[in-house]
Amino acid sequence: MNYLVIVLRLVHILAGAFWVGSSIFLFFFVRPTLAATADAGQKFMAHLVTKANITTRITIAAFLTVLAGGWLYWIDSAGLTSAWRNSGPGIGFGVGSLFALVGLVFGSMVGVNTAKLGTLASQIQGKPSPEQMGQIQAAQKQLAYASPISTIALILALASMATARYWLF
Numbered sequence: 001m002n003y004l005v006i007v008l009r010l011v012h013i014l015a016g017a018f019w020v021g022s023s024i025f026l027f028f029f030v031r032p033t034l035a036a037t038a039d040a041g042q043k044f045m046a047h048l049v050t051k052a053n054i055t056t057r058i059t060i061a062a063f064l065t066v067l068a069g070g071w072l073y074w075i076d077s078a079g080l081t082s083a084w085r086n087s088g089p090g091i092g093f094g095v096g097s098l099f100a101l102v103g104l105v106f107g108s109m110v111g112v113n114t115a116k117l118g119t120l121a122s123q124i125q126g127k128p129s130p131e132q133m134g135q136i137q138a139a140q141k142q143l144a145y146a147s148p149i150s151t152i153a154l155i156l157a158l159a160s161m162a163t164a165r166y167w168l169f
């Protein structure tokens, strides 16, 4: 039995499921709910970021996924030397990795701005000051494009990873 590959696959797929699942849940459910619930949403957001540490946990899952995935790719390609890289599955896992890296870059923007919004929400008493309002708008502006790009890239990464083994051409 190849224990290393079993452990790497478990870490890779479990952390990946947590990362992609969280991204989908936040984008499709939490964001519209926050927009619709004003003050209650602000309290929920403050708790999610400052007490539940959501951004740190998703960041850890993302890095575990990428590290274990990179290690698996290294093993499968015999240290980037074998013909596997140019086979259908090798290309499939490579394409999936590129999507995952796009998800990681834009996801880190989502994490930074979500953390900013959560911290601001925990500091604001009553109405936000003009300065706080400016910071909220700047963070929301970045989230408006980074969040869909990262979620779509991660869905495409998962779709490529899940089917790569059968890319036979």
Ligand code: HEM
Pocket (backbone or CB within 6 Å): 009, 012, 013, 016, 017, 020, 065, 066, 068, 069, 070, 072, 073, 074, 076, 093, 096, 097, 098, 100, 101, 154, 157, 158, 161, 162, 163, 164, 165
């Ligand atoms: C840079 C990021 C990533 C790299 C380098 C990478 C690389 C790999 C590699 C090389 C494999 C084949 C493992 C084996 O030999 O059995 C694999 C499998 C897999 N990966 Fe990734 N991956 C990445 C991101 C992701 C993400 C974000 C997900 C989402 C959940 C994911 C889900 C999966 C799944 C489900 C499999 C199993 C596919 C199968 O057994 O046919 N990967 N990945």
